[in-house]
Amino acid sequence: MAKAFFRLQKFLRRTQFLLFFLTAAYLMAGSLLLLQRTRLVMQQGSRGSAPRPEEAGRAGLAESRSPQSPRAGPWMLEAPQELSPSPLWLASRNAELRRLRRRWLHRAGSEQQRLQPAEPAAGQRPAEHKGTYMGCFTHDSRERTLRGAVFYDLRKMTVAHCQEACAERAYSYAGLALGAECYCGNSLPAAAAPGRECSSECRGQRGSVCGGRDRLSVYSVQLRPPARPRRNVIYRGCFRAPENLTDTFPASLIQPNLTVEMCSEFCSKKEFPLAVIRGQECHCGFPTGRFSLREGADGRRCSGTRNDSSAAGGQYCLVYQTPVQDTRCTDRKFLTTKSKVFVALSSFPGAGNTWARHLIEHATGYYTGSYYFDGALYNKGFKGEKDHWRSRRTICVKTHESGKTEIEMFDSAILLIRNPYKSLVAEFNRKYAGHLGYATDRNWKGKEWPDFVTSYASWWASHVLEWLKYGKRLLVVHYEELQHSLLPTLRAMVQFLNVTVTEDRLLCVESNRDGSFKRSGTKQKGFEPFTREMKELIDKYILTVDEALRGRNFSGLPREYVPR
Numbered sequence: 001m002a003k004a005f006f007r008l009q010k011f012l013r014r015t016q017f018l019l020f021f022l023t024a025a026y027l028m029a030g031s032l033l034l035l036q037r038t039r040l041v042m043q044q045g046s047r048g049s050a051p052r053p054e055e056a057g058r059a060g061l062a063e064s065r066s067p068q069s070p071r072a073g074p075w076m077l078e079a080p081q082e083l084s085p086s087p088l089w090l091a092s093r094n095a096e097l098r099r100l101r102r103r104w105l106h107r108a109g110s111e112q113q114r115l116q117p118a119e120p121a122a123g124q125r126p127a128e129h130k131g132t133y134m135g136c137f138t139h140d141s142r143e144r145t146l147r148g149a150v151f152y153d154l155r156k157m158t159v160a161h162c163q164e165a166c167a168e169r170a171y172s173y174a175g176l177a178l179g180a181e182c183y184c185g186n187s188l189p190a191a192a193a194p195g196r197e198c199s200s201e202c203r204g205q206r207g208s209v210c211g212g213r214d215r216l217s218v219y220s221v222q223l224r225p226p227a228r229p230r231r232n233v234i235y236r237g238c239f240r241a242p243e244n245l246t247d248t249f250p251a252s253l254i255q256p257n258l259t260v261e262m263c264s265e266f267c268s269k270k271e272f273p274l275a276v277i278r279g280q281e282c283h284c285g286f287p288t289g290r291f292s293l294r295e296g297a298d299g300r301r302c303s304g305t306r307n308d309s310s311a312a313g314g315q316y317c318l319v320y321q322t323p324v325q326d327t328r329c330t331d332r333k334f335l336t337t338k339s340k341v342f343v344a345l346s347s348f349p350g351a352g353n354t355w356a357r358h359l360i361e362h363a364t365g366y367y368t369g370s371y372y373f374d375g376a377l378y379n380k381g382f383k384g385e386k387d388h389w390r391s392r393r394t395i396c397v398k399t400h401e402s403g404k405t406e407i408e409m410f411d412s413a414i415l416l417i418r419n420p421y422k423s424l425v426a427e428f429n430r431k432y433a434g435h436l437g438y439a440t441d442r443n444w445k446g447k448e449w450p451d452f453v454t455s456y457a458s459w460w461a462s463h464v465l466e467w468l469k470y471g472k473r474l475l476v477v478h479y480e481e482l483q484h485s486l487l488p489t490l491r492a493m494v495q496f497l498n499v500t501v502t503e504d505r506l507l508c509v510e511s512n513r514d515g516s517f518k519r520s521g522t523k524q525k526g527f528e529p530f531t532r533e534m535k536e537l538i539d540k541y542i543l544t545v546d547e548a549l550r551g552r553n554f555s556g557l558p559r560e561y562v563p564r
Contacts, residue, residue, distance in 0.1 A: 131220040136198035137189035139216040146175045146185030147271050149325040152381035154180040156204035167221045169323040175218045177211035179203045233264045234321035238302035241317040242290050249285035264322050273326040278317040287507040329362040329508035338392040344413035345396045348463045350427030351418035352479045358515040364499045369394035402463040407470040418479035420460045453534050461541035476554045
C-alpha cells in the first residue's frame with residue numbers, strides 16, 4: 001500500500017513540473033509574438049513618412065475622449081478614465097496591431113511607386129480636375145507666395161476641390177501642400193523644387209499629388225464658361241479718406257471712367273482684401289490703424305454709390321471687400337514651450353465655443369486644444385483637436401465639463417455664456433444635423449425636443465453656477481457682446497491669455513470673423529420651438545444665473561436674456 005502511494009505521489013510531482021514547464025513555454029511564445037508585432041509596427045513607422053507632431057500619440061486617445069461624452073446630459077459629466085489592461089483592451093490592442101501590420105505590408109508593396117501624375121490604369125477614371133499642372137515649388141508658411149485664401153481638409157482634400165475653391169474666389173493658381181492644405185494666389189512661387197519632393201498623396205484621392213512638407217504642387221485654375229464670373233464684391237460703406245492715401249495703401253490705380261468692377265479686379269490681382277475708390281482713383285490695401293473701417297460716414301457724402309461708376313471724391317471714399325482673404329492672421333502654430341498657466345475655454349454646448357476658438361487662434365497665432373476629439377473640426381484645420389488636452393501646447397482648452405474635479409484642474413478659464421434659448425436651439429441643431437446644419441421639422445415636432453429642453457436647460461444653469469463656485473480665475477464673456485463688440489471683447493480675451501498682439505492682426509481677425517461657421521440649409525422663419533411651460537422653466541434658470549453672477553461681482557446677464 002505504501003509503495004503504491006509513493007508511486008502516485010511521484011507521478012503527481014512529475015505532472016506538476018510538466019504543467020509548470022508548459023505554462024512557461026506558453027508565456028514565452030506569447031511574449032515573442034508580441035515582440036514580433038511591435039517590431040512590425042516600428043518598421044512601419046520607420047519605412048513610412050514621419051508623422052507630424054500633432055498626429056503623434058493618438059492611438060488610444062479617441063477611446064478615452066469621445067466628443068459625445070459631455071453631450072448626453074448633465075448626469076454624464078465625468079472625467080475620462082485611463083485604459084486598464086483588461087481582456088477587452090488586449091483584444092482591441094491586438095486588432096490595432098493587425099491593422100498596422102496590414103498597412104505596413106500595403107506600403108511595402110507600393111513603396112517603389114512614385115506619387116507622380118501618371119496615366120490611369122485600364123478601367124480607372126482619371127483625376128477629375130481642370131487646369132495645367134505647373135510643377136513643384138518651395139513653400140514657406142511664414143512668407144507665402146500664394147497669399148490668397150487658405151483652407152484645410154484633412155480627410156477629403158483633392159486637386160479638383162482646391163481648384164474649385166480658388167476658382168470661386170477668382171484666383172489664377174491653386175497650390176496644395178501636405179495632402180490636405182489648399183492655397184490660392186495670382187502669381188507663381190519664385191523657387192521651383194524637384195518633382196520628387198512633392199510626394200504627398202491627396203487625402204481624398206489616391207494617386208493624386210498634393211505637395212509635401214514645405215512644398216507646393218501648383219495647378220492653374222481653369223474658369224468655367226462664361227470666361228470670367230462676376231466677383232463676389234461686398235460694399236463696406238462710405239468712410240472718411242485718410243490724409244495720405246498713397247502712404248496708407250500700397251497699390252493704386254488712376255483710371256478714367258473707373259468702375260467698382262475694374263477697381264475690385266485690380267485689387268484682387270494684387271491680392272488685397274480692400275478696394276477703395278475716390279473719384280478716378282483706385283487704392284488697394286488692408287484695414288489698419290490709419291484706416292480701421294470703424295466709423296462710417298453718411299452714405300450721402302459719397303455720391304454715386306448706387307451705380308458702378310465712382311463719383312466719391314474729396315474727403316470721403318467708397319470701400320469694397322474683394323474676394324481676397326486677409327491672410328495677416330491665418331498663420332497658427334503650437335506653443336514652443338509648455339504653458340505655465342492651464343487655461344480653459346468653458347461653455348455650455350451650443351454657446352459658440354468653436355467660433356470663439358476660431359477668433360482666439362487667429363488673434364494669438366496659437367492653436368487651441370479640446371478636452372474631446374472632434375474629427376470634423378480637426379479636418380477643418382483645428383489641429384489642436386488631436387493634441388492631448390493636457391499637453392499644454394495650446395493657448396487654451398475647450399471644455400463643456402462642469403464637475404468640481406474637472407474645473408479645479410485648470411488654473412484659469414474664459415467662461416463663455418450665451419442666451420439659453422439660442423444655445424439650446426444651436427445644440428439641438430448640432431446634435432441632429434452637425435455643426436453647420438439644421439434639424440428637420442420631424443425632430444422639432446417629435447418627442448426629442450421636449451426631452452432635450454427638460455434635461456439640457458438645467459445643465460445650462462448648473463454649468464455656469466459650478467464654474468462660478470469652483471473656478472480659480474475667471475473671465476466672463478457673453479456671446480452677444482462678442483458679436484456686437486468684437487474687437488474690445490476679443491482684446492480683453494487676448495490680454496487674459498497673456499498674449500501680446502498687434503492692432504493690425506486684430507483688424508485682420510475682424511475681416512475673417514465668420515470663418516466657416518454659418519449653418520447651411522433652410523432655416524425655418526418665424527418658427528417658435530419653445531412652449532409656455534418651457535419658457536417658464538428656462539426663465540427661472542436665467543434669473544438664478546443672473547443673481548449668481550452679480551453675487552461674484554460680475555456684470556449680470558445681458559438684458560435680452562431676461563424673461564421674454
